[in-house]
Amino acid sequence: MALGFLLDLSRCTGCRACETACRYEHGGVLAFRRVQRVERQVAGTLQLCFLSLACNHCEHPECFRVCPQRAYSKRRDGVVLHSPGRCNGCNTCIRACPFQAPRYNPLTGKTGKCDLCVHRLDAGLSPACIEACPVKALHLLDLRAEREGVWQRWVYGLSDVSLTRPSLRFKINPAGRRYFARRPGGLREDKGEGRRRRADAG
Ligand code: SF4
Ligand code: SF4
DSSP states (O other): OOEEEEEETTTOOOOOHHHHHHHHHTTSSOOSOEEEEEEEEETTEEEEEEEEEOOOOOSSOHHHHHOTTOOEEEOTTSOEEEOTTTOOOOOHHHHHOTTOOOEEETTTTEEEOOOTTHHHHTTTOOOHHHHHOTTOOEEEEEGGGOOTTTSBSOOTTSOOOTTTOOSEEEEOOTTOOOOEEEETTEEEEOHHHHHHHHHHHO
């Protein structure tokens, strides 16, 4: 197995339920998943989407490579783990990770990161963020089942993926619509999606 996350950009609404679930699953102090709002201007229209990101359990994890305490390990199923018992809080891994996925906990003086909820996985459950998402935008992915060209490896707003090769993929809908657009009168989904919804309703 090579486990990772799939994020469906056409579904995520930026509600942050995944962040909250992550925080409470990991002690209630830090959320290892964070939702970023990404905006850009395209042909005079402000477009935005939400990137719900955590550790990407990379193929070539820089955290693993640089940690002087050898606090990182990678399981056979691809999950990159961090051992708080070895960590001395030097934050070398935070500086090295292109996604700044590890986070420093000032209460413990140690760094932590998403462990893909291995305690839940090993009990046959989904990670807490996936379970909490009300619109099913997040999915667990086995990259061995990847169909080339179906999922995207990079989207606007994400750091460079060439160094660590994240186990993260993005799904966009077949028409390529993945952003919400702000127009006069408020924030709406883009035209194509709006047309489809009106057709569904009528
Ligand atoms: S996202 Fe960062 S912390 Fe996670 S495996 Fe990749 S390099 Fe390590
Ligand atoms: S819970 Fe789902 S819809 Fe809400 S921010 Fe997270 S991924 Fe997006």
